[in-house]
Amino acid sequence: MFSLLRTTLAPRLPASVRFRSQLAPRQVQHVKRHKGRVPIPIGGSTKGTTLAYGEWGIRIKGMGVRFSAKQLTTAEEVIKRKIKVVKGAKVYLRVFPDIPVCIKGNETRMGKGKGTFEFWATRVPTGRVIFEIGGTPIREELAREALRQAADKLPTIMEFITRSTPPRLGNLVLQPEPSTDQLPSLTPTIEI
Numbered sequence: 001m002f003s004l005l006r007t008t009l010a011p012r013l014p015a016s017v018r019f020r021s022q023l024a025p026r027q028v029q030h031v032k033r034h035k036g037r038v039p040i041p042i043g044g045s046t047k048g049t050t051l052a053y054g055e056w057g058i059r060i061k062g063m064g065v066r067f068s069a070k071q072l073t074t075a076e077e078v079i080k081r082k083i084k085v086v087k088g089a090k091v092y093l094r095v096f097p098d099i100p101v102c103i104k105g106n107e108t109r110m111g112k113g114k115g116t117f118e119f120w121a122t123r124v125p126t127g128r129v130i131f132e133i134g135g136t137p138i139r140e141e142l143a144r145e146a147l148r149q150a151a152d153k154l155p156t157i158m159e160f161i162t163r164s165t166p167p168r169l170g171n172l173v174l175q176p177e178p179s180t181d182q183l184p185s186l187t188p189t190i191e192i
Contacts, residue, residue, distance in 0.1 A: 025098045
């Protein structure tokens with residue numbers, strides 16, 4: 001009798017519970033949204049194309065893509081596993097999956113509304129930084145190998161960047177303008 005009473009009074013969890021390790025927004029206004037398109041950076045802004053927190057990172061070199069939360073989590077776990085030998089090393093995720101993706105079943109007739117929620121995703125354009133590694137000094141070889149393995153888990157071409165890497169505007173890498181003291185002088189020099 002007591003066990004029956006205890007099971008009926010136990011609190012029930014909803015069907016989808018967000019845990020601390022999962023990449024999902026805490027609260028959303030609408031569970032179903034439009035699919036949208038991956039943005040194409042043509043405006044001239046280079047925001048998010050250089051490192052902000054770490055010393056090493058990867059950014060998208062190929063076409064812009066939609067990353068799922070599972071892909072980002074898998075890549076982050078690969079990086080953490082590789083750099084756990086360095087005490088105090090941190091991994092920074094620069095994008096967040098906040099777009100709900102809804103899918104209808106295959107061979108379903110038209111109508112009857114939008115499909116059910118499947119997973120969280122984010123749309124990332126070309127040139128955006130995805131992961132950064134920092135916190136403590138890390139050897140370049142270790143950082144390069146960890147980020148290479150993470151890039152293999154993601155569905156686009158990535159490039160390894162450092163603090164000195166110039167920003168990127170889509171497929172165009174913006175080189176810094178040389179200062180006046182670095183320009184060659186236009187006056188001819190005569191040697192005697």
